[in-house]
Structures are given as C-alpha cells and as structure tokens.
Amino acid sequence: MEHLVDFIIWIFVLLGLTTIVSMSGIFMPIRRKVFQWSAFFGQLISCPMCFGFWAGLFLSNFYRSVTGNMLFDALLGCGVMWYITYEPPQKGGHHR
Secondary structure, three states, rough: HHHHHHHHHHHHHHHHHHHHHHHHOOOHHHHHHHHHOOOOHHHHHHHHHHHHHHHHHHHHHHOOOOOOOOHHHHHHHHHHHHHHOOOOOOOOOOOO
16 A cells, blocks of 8 residues: 555656646746756656656656556556647547
C-alpha cells in the first residue's frame, strides 16, 4: 500500500510541475523568452509530453524513483502526460 501512495504522490507532483511549466499563464513570459532564444527548447517546455519526460527524470533524480529506474520514470512521466492531455477525435471524423 505504501508503494501505491508513493506512486500517486509522484504522479500528482509530476502533473503539477508539468502543467505549471508547460501550460500555465504564469510561465507564458518565460516560455516566450525561451522560444526567442531557441525554438527547440521553447517547444520542449511548451509540450506537456516532452516536459513530462524531463520532469519524470528530474523527479526520479531529486525526489524519489517510483520504478527504481530513471529512464522508466522519465518514460512514465511522458506517458502519463500523454494520457492526461490526449484529446481523442470527435465522433464522425478527424480533427480539422
């Protein structure tokens, strides 16, 4: 049960960190400055999946590892953010 609680806490920390940095209005000026400096890094911090990967790696290193492997934690972070932010196509067709 303790591992499940650790996992849930880790997911919430990942979601909070990724949402604040990649999607919030508070970080919009910082994202714009990073885009001006480098389009690659600007995209990296503006994409929840991309930032989720790096946030998972960061959490694995500096907070705690939920899988025991830094790469798996990073991939888990990316996958969680993909699942949370994925918007499936509407009935009757593709996105337009």
